[in-house]
Amino acid sequence: MTLSQLFAYISENPWPMALYFILMPVIVWITGLVSTGSRDVKFWSYVYAVLVYAICIPGIFAVTLNIYLFLFERQSIWQTNVILQFLPVISMGLSLMLIKSKIPFSLIPGFGKISGFLTLITALIGVMWFFDRIHLVAFTYVPFTVIIVGFVLTLLAIRFAWSKLF
Template sequence: MTLSDLFESIAQNPLPLFLFFIALPLIAWTLGGLATGSRAVESWGMVFAVLVYAACIPGIFAVTLNVYLFLFERQSIWHANLLLQVVPVISMVITLLLIRKKIPFDLIPGFGKLSGFMTLIAALIGIMWFLDRLRLIAFTYVPFSALLIGFVLMLVLIRFAWSKLF
């Protein structure tokens, strides 16, 4: 099954996915109401962590997909699939806003890694877009393993520089 096949399958039956993205902010709002009277807000960290990851993984994927489709594939905005490209991002933003009102993101396990992952994806897409615009063609006898090692080193360098910058 390809990604295109998966998207077509979802387009045939969109209700479960739509209900999932509607349920995430509703659950965050409900849990926020339950956690209001609680003195141990830190204990809610794991519960909210599951909700954050359930919202952020599809949301980050949708943002990455949108950037790829609009920058590299040159897809028109008029051909965007709202359920797969817009609704996950909106659901992620609303869910994160509702959770942030109840608990600081520092208390959510692994949230720093998630934000670091988002910045790494953004940096890589920026580099790939820049290289795409250069229209640089190179013929080389460098082994693939050396290119792969160089790519990994570039990722480590970007991550290190980004952490020092911010």
């Protein structure tokens, strides 16, 4: 099954996906009500970690898909699929705001991995977009390992700047 076939299937049957993204903020809100006043922070941090991953993975995928479609495929905004491209991002934003109101992100196990993953994706898309726009053709005698090291150092610099920014 290709992504195109999966998206066509979801477009034909949108309710399961729509219910998932509509119910996720509701589940986070109910979890917040149940966890209020509890002293077992470790247990609730793991519950919130599951919720964060359940909503952030499709949300980050939707953001990445949107950036790819708009920057590289030049898709019109009128051609967007609301269920696949907007609803996951809105649900992720709302769920993360509800979670942040109940527990700091620093207490959620693995939350730093998600922000690092998002930074990596953003850096890669930025570099790809830059090279797509400049149409650079270079013949060089620089070894490929030096180029890879330069790319990794650029990613580390972006990660350092991101951590200082937030």
